[in-house]
Amino acid sequence: MPTKITIGSVEVVALVDLPFELPWSMIFPGREASEIEPYQKMYPFANGKNGLQTQAGAYALRSQGKTVLVDSGLGPGPIAFLGGARGRLLDDMRDKGVDPDSVDIVAITHLHGDHVGWNLDGERKPNFPNARYLIPQGDWEYFNTMLETNAQMGQVMPLNDLGKMNLISGETELTADVRAMPTPGHTPGHTSYLIASGGEKALITGDVAHHPAQVNETTWCPVFDEDSSESSASRKRVVEMLESDRAIAAFCHFPEPFGKIVRIEGKRVFQAL
Numbered sequence: 001m002p003t004k005i006t007i008g009s010v011e012v013v014a015l016v017d018l019p020f021e022l023p024w025s026m027i028f029p030g031r032e033a034s035e036i037e038p039y040q041k042m043y044p045f046a047n048g049k050n051g052l053q054t055q056a057g058a059y060a061l062r063s064q065g066k067t068v069l070v071d072s073g074l075g076p077g078p079i080a081f082l083g084g085a086r087g088r089l090l091d092d093m094r095d096k097g098v099d100p101d102s103v104d105i106v107a108i109t110h111l112h113g114d115h116v117g118w119n120l121d122g123e124r125k126p127n128f129p130n131a132r133y134l135i136p137q138g139d140w141e142y143f144n145t146m147l148e149t150n151a152q153m154g155q156v157m158p159l160n161d162l163g164k165m166n167l168i169s170g171e172t173e174l175t176a177d178v179r180a181m182p183t184p185g186h187t188p189g190h191t192s193y194l195i196a197s198g199g200e201k202a203l204i205t206g207d208v209a210h211h212p213a214q215v216n217e218t219t220w221c222p223v224f225d226e227d228s229s230e231s232s233a234s235r236k237r238v239v240e241m242l243e244s245d246r247a248i249a250a251f252c253h254f255p256e257p258f259g260k261i262v263r264i265e266g267k268r269v270f271q272a273l
C-alpha cells in the first residue's frame with residue numbers, strides 16, 4: 001500500500017489522523033446482510049472488528065511549488081464519540097516529510113467535523129499559519145448556525161475573523177494542476193479536488209463513498225448523506241469519470257488511500273494500488 005504517489009509532476013501524500021470503526025447500520029442503512037456480505041468478502045480491508053474499518057484521512061499535494069492540504073481530520077481530541085481517542089495528523093505529516101508550516105492552501109472537502117479538526121490549535125490560531133483555507137460556500141451557508149454552536153465546527157468560524165478563509169463555489173483553480181470540482185449531496189457544498197498533470201489524473205473524492213461497495217452500488221447511501229438522491233448522482237458521475245479516465249481514486253475514509261476503478265464481470269470494482 002503506497003502512501004505517496006505522483007500524478008504527472010504532482011506528489012500526493014496520503015495522511016491518517018486516526019483510524020476508527022463505525023456500525024454497519026450507519027453505512028448500509030436498510031440493506032440485508034445477504035446484500036452486504038459479498039462486498040465484505042471482496043474488500044476485507046474495510047472490515048473492522050465490529051463494523052466498518054475506516055479512518056479520518058487527509059492528503060497533501062505538492063504542485064507547482066505549492067503545498068495543498070486536503071482536509072484536516074478529526075483533530076487532537078479527546079474525541080468523545082471515539083472513547084476519548086486523539087488524532088495525530090500533524091505528527092503523521094511530519095513523519096511523511098510534510099511540514100505544517102509549508103502548507104500554502106488548506107482545501108476542505110466539506111464541513112463535517114472529521115474533515116476540519118486540525119484547522120486551529122487550542123488557542124484558536126491556525127495550525128497551518130501560512131495557509132489560506134478554502135471552504136465550500138454551499139456548506140458555509142448550510143451549516144451556518146452549527147458553525148457557532150458545535151465544538152468541531154468551532155474549527156471553521158474563527159478562520160473568517162482571522163481573515164484566513166476564502167469561500168469557493170463551482171470549479172476553482174488552486175494551482176495549474178489542481179482544481180476544485182463540486183460533488184454535492186453528502187453535504188450541499190461537498191467538493192472534490194481534481195489533479196491533472198502530464199496526462200495523468202487523480203481525484204480526491206472526500207466523502208463521495210465510505211465503503212468501496214458504493215463504486216458499484218452508487219445508490220447506496222450512508223446515514224450521513226444530507227441529500228441521498230443528489231449524493232447518488234454525484235457518486236455515479238465520479239465513478240464513471242474515474243473509470244473512463246483511468247484516474248486514481250483517493251477516498252478520504254478508505255484505509256486503502258489510493259485505487260483504480262475497473263470492471264470485473266460487468267461490475268465496477270475498487271482496486272487498491
Ligand SMILES: [Zn+2]
Nearest residue numbers: 112114115207
Ligand atoms: Zn467524513
